[in-house]
Amino acid sequence: MRKRTIWAGLMLALLGASGAGASGDGPGVSADDALKKLLDGNGRYTSGKMANPGRDAKRRGAIATAQHPFAIVLGCSDSRVPPEVLFDQGLGDLFVIRTAGNVADDVALGSIEYAAEHLHVPLLVVLGHECCGAVGATAAGGEAPGHIDAIVKAIQPAVEKVKGKEGDLVDNAVAANVQNVTAQLKASQPLLAKLVEEGTLKIVGARYDLDSGVVDLIP
Ligand SMILES: [Zn+2]
Numbered sequence: 001m002r003k004r005t006i007w008a009g010l011m012l013a014l015l016g017a018s019g020a021g022a023s024g025d026g027p028g029v030s031a032d033d034a035l036k037k038l039l040d041g042n043g044r045y046t047s048g049k050m051a052n053p054g055r056d057a058k059r060r061g062a063i064a065t066a067q068h069p070f071a072i073v074l075g076c077s078d079s080r081v082p083p084e085v086l087f088d089q090g091l092g093d094l095f096v097i098r099t100a101g102n103v104a105d106d107v108a109l110g111s112i113e114y115a116a117e118h119l120h121v122p123l124l125v126v127l128g129h130e131c132c133g134a135v136g137a138t139a140a141g142g143e144a145p146g147h148i149d150a151i152v153k154a155i156q157p158a159v160e161k162v163k164g165k166e167g168d169l170v171d172n173a174v175a176a177n178v179q180n181v182t183a184q185l186k187a188s189q190p191l192l193a194k195l196v197e198e199g200t201l202k203i204v205g206a207r208y209d210l211d212s213g214v215v216d217l218i219p
Contacts (some may be wrong), residue, residue, distance in 0.1 A: 027070040027121060031202035034070045034123035038213065041088035046213040054090020063092035071095070072115045074181070075127040076102045076134065081208055082156065086215065095121055101134030102126055103154040104181055115190045116201050124185065124201060127215070128178040129208040134169045135159070135177055178205040178218050 029037070043052050053059075069092060073083040077098045086096055095115040097108050104112070113123045128135075137144065138155040158177035165172055182205040186196050195201035207217040 023190065027068040027113060027119070029070050029122065031122040034121075035125075035204065038071055038087045038089070042086060042213070042215045044088045045086050049193070050088045052088065052090070054093060054124060059091050065118065067092050067095075069093055069095040069115065069119065069121055070123070072097070072112055072121050072124040073127055074099075074102050074104060074108065074112065074124065074185075076129055076132055076167075078132065080210055081127070081129045086208060086213060095119065100148075101132060101138075101155045102150050102152060102181060103134075103177070103179065104185060105150070105154070109185075109192075112185065113188075116195055117191050120200070122201060124203045126178050126182045126185065126203070126205045127208060128174045128205070128218075130171065130174070130179075130210045132170070132174050135173050139169050139173055144156060157214055175205075175207060175218050178207065181205070182218075 023059075027034070041051075071093070072095045073087075074097045075081055075083050077100045083096050083098075084090065087094065092148055095111075097111050099105070112124060116124065127205040134151050135155055135158070137148075138152045139159050147190060155173070155177050158180050159169070159173045161176045161180075162169065162172035184201055185192055186203050187193055192201065192203075206215050207218055208215050
C-alpha cells in the first residue's frame with residue numbers, strides 16, 4: 001500500500017491532477033464522440049476556421065485543480081505536428097506523448113497507461129505524419145549515432161514490412177509504423193489490452209498530411 005501511495009502521489013504531482021478530480025470521474029465522452037471532436041477540430045484547422053478553444057484565463061482557472069482530457073495522442077516530436085494546433089483543441093483537452101517517430105518505449109507506455117487507467121481517457125490516437133524524418137532515416141539505413149539508434153530499431157520492422165511494395169517507401173513505412181505501434185498498444189499487458197477488451201479504451205491510428213493539414217485515419 002505504501003508503494004502505491006507514493007506512486008500515486010508522485011504521479012499526481014507530476015501530472016497536475018488533483019486527488020478529487022483524478023479518482024473516478026473521467027472526461028465524460030465516449031471514444032466515438034472524442035474522435036469526432038478531434039476530426040471536427042482538424043476540419044476547422046484545415047479550413048482556416050480555428051476556434052482556438054480553451055486557451056484563455058477562464059479555462060486555465062477552471063482546470064487548475066483537475067484535468068479531464070478526452071483523448072490521448074501519441075504523436076511525433078516533429079515541430080510541424082503539434083496535436084493541440086492541428087486538432088484545434090485547448091488547455092486540458094489532450095493528453096499528449098510525443099517521441100520521434102511516434103514510437104512507444106516503456107516511459108511513453110507508462111504515460112499512456114496513466115491517462116487511460118487513472119484519468120479514464122476513452123480514446124488513444126497514434127499519429128504519424130508525412131515525411132517523418134525518423135522514418136526516413138530508418139528507411140535510408142546506415143549508422144544512427146547515440147540514442148537515435150533506439151528510435152531506428154523501433155521503426156525498423158515497419159520499413160522491412162513495406163520494402164518492395166508499390167508507392168513511396170517512407171510514406172508506406174509511416175503507415176506501417178502507425179499500424180505496428182497501434183497493434184503493440186492494443187496488445188500491451190497488463191493494462192491497455194484489458195481496457196481495450198473491456199471497451200473502455202479505443203485505439204486508432206492516423207496520418208497527418210504536412211501539405212493539407214488533414215488527418216486521415218489508418219485502418
Ligand atoms: Zn516524424
